[in-house]
Each structure stands twice: as structure tokens, then as C-alpha cells.
Amino acid sequence: xxxxxxxxxxxxxxxxxxxxxxxxxxxxxxxxxxxxxxxxxxxxxxxxxxxxxxxxxxxxxxxxxxxxxxxxxxxxxxxxxxxxxxxxxxxxxxxxxxxxxxxxxxxxxxxxxxxxxxxxxxx
Amino acid sequence: xxxxxxxxxxxxxxxxxxxxxxxxxxxxxxxxxxxxxxxxxxxxxxxxxxxxxxxxxxxxxxxxxxxxxxxxxxxxxxxxxxxxxxxxxxxxxxxxxxxxxxxxxxxxxxxx
Numbered sequence: 001x002x003x004x005x006x007x008x009x010x011x012x013x014x015x016x017x018x019x020x021x022x023x024x025x026x027x028x029x030x031x032x033x034x035x036x037x038x039x040x041x042x043x044x045x046x047x048x049x050x051x052x053x054x055x056x057x058x059x060x061x062x063x064x065x066x067x068x069x070x071x072x073x074x075x076x077x078x079x080x081x082x083x084x085x086x087x088x089x090x091x092x093x094x095x096x097x098x099x100x101x102x103x104x105x106x107x108x109x110x111x112x113x114x115x116x117x118x119x120x121x122x123x
Numbered sequence: 124x125x126x127x128x129x130x131x132x133x134x135x136x137x138x139x140x141x142x143x144x145x146x147x148x149x150x151x152x153x154x155x156x157x158x159x160x161x162x163x164x165x166x167x168x169x170x171x172x173x174x175x176x177x178x179x180x181x182x183x184x185x186x187x188x189x190x191x192x193x194x195x196x197x198x199x200x201x202x203x204x205x206x207x208x209x210x211x212x213x214x215x216x217x218x219x220x221x222x223x224x225x226x227x228x229x230x231x232x233x234x235x
Contacts, residue, residue, distance in 0.1 A: 035224075037172075044213075044215065044226055044227070044228050044229045045164075045166075045172065045215055045217070045226040045229075046226070047217075047223055047224040047225065047226065050224075059222055059223070060223075061223045062124075062223070095171060095172070100177070102177045102178060102181070103160065103162050103174070103177055103217075103219045104160045104162075104218075104219020104220065104224060105154050105156060105158070105160060105219065105220065107219075108160065108162070108217070108219030108224050109174075109217070109224070110162075110174055110177070111173070111174045111183055113171040113172055113173070114171065115171055116171060
């Protein structure tokens with residue numbers, strides 16, 4: 001069965017960095033686009049970034065452009081999010097999701113999401 | 124960015140009664156391929172989001188048929204024909220036509 005497991009969250013000081021990972025299993029990872037989405041405490045969902053299956057296409061929300069970098073290693077069935085220059089407003093649960101062509105042209109978050117990893121930015 | 128506006132934001136419902144959630148987009152969600160990429164997600168308390176509906180009205184596998192989606196252009200609706208206790212949670216619409224992908228604010232469905 002499809003599984004997505006995020007890791008790497010934790011407490012970090014403002015201005016610091018963190019690297020999130022998402023381990024995928026149960027499907028051919030290299031066939032699918034992938035996305036990162038976050039949810040601030042008690043708030044709604046915010047799409048952050050996507051990466052195409054072969055890394056040709058990448059896109060970011062303005063709120064993280066220039067600070068966050070999405071990447072993937074198809075040999076390791078893993079998705080990553082490198083987060084630099086972190087701010088208090090980046091505090092959130094971060095989800096990885098498998099993109100589906102049925103959700104959006106090219107692709108968009110679909111059926112399968114991880115359980116999330118909490119990132120807290122505080123001094 | 125395309126703004127997705129949901130209403131109501133809170134929806135108390137008696138079990139067995141219907142519920143309806145509106146989602147309006149600031150731009151048309153019809154893409155040049157003819158598809159309208161409007162999705163609905165359910166997030167139960169303490170859980171990750173789960174997609175219920177894609178392309179306006181297509182139910183995902185395992186989604187009860189009491190859930191239905193409708194609409195076109197900029198105006199969409201999620202209906203639950205008879206609310207059950209397990210339907211408690213927050214429902215989000217999300218557009219997949221424009222970049223960046225954007226979500227509605229969420230509608231919290233609770234049992235009266």
C-alpha cells in the first residue's frame with residue numbers, strides 16, 4: 001500500500017535551517033510528481049512546492065521562494081525540503097503528498113498524504 | 124493568486140440531515156484542456172487531509188456516495204446527503220488549474 005512518511009521536523013531558532021525528508025513506498029516513486037504542503041497550528045492548508053518526476057519542473061509559493069528548496073532522490077524513493085532563513089511564521093505541520101494528474105494540470109496534491117512533521121521556529 | 128472562498132466556515136449539522144459547502148474561485152477553473160480542476164479534501168480531527176472529490180464531481184475510491192460535488196466555472200458545491208458522525212472534520216476545496224495551487228479557508232463540520 002502507498003505510504004509517505006515525513007521526518008526531520010523539530011525546534012529551530014529564527015534564521016536557522018532544517019531539512020525535511022519524505023520516504024515513499026508502495027508505488028513507483030519515480031513515476032510521480034510530488035508536493036509539499038503545510039498547515040500552521042489551527043489554520044488551513046498552504047501549498048508550498050512541487051517537483052516533477054525527473055526534477056525537470058519545480059515551482060514554489062511566493063512565501064517560500066528563495067528560502068526553501070525541493071529535491072528528490074528517485075533511487076532512494078525520497079523527497080526533500082531544505083528550509084533556510086526560517087521565520088516564526090514557518091511554524092507548521094509539513095506534509096508531503098503524491099501529486100495526481102486528476103487533481104491538476106501537470107499534477108497537484110491527490111489522494112495520498114503523509115502524516116506530517118511539525119516544524120517549530122522559536123527562540 | 125486565485126483566491127478560493129468557502130462558506131460557511133462553520134457548519135453544525137444534525138445527524139441524518141444534509142449539509143452543503145460552497146466554494147467560489149476568483150478566476151475560472153476551466154483549463155485549456157477542457158477540465159475543471161476543483162478538488163475537495165476532508166481532514167478529520169488529528170488526521171492528514173484526504174481527497175474526496177476531483178475534477179468537480181468525481182468521487183475517489185472508497186468515498187461514500189453520500190458525498191457529491193457539483194459546479195462549474197467559479198462556483199462549486201460539496202454536498203453530504205445525510206451527515207454521519209464520522210463526517211466531522213474540516214473540508215477544503217483546492218484548485219489545480221492555476222499556479223500556485225490554492226486552498227479554501229476550510230469549513231468545519233460538527234455534529235449538533
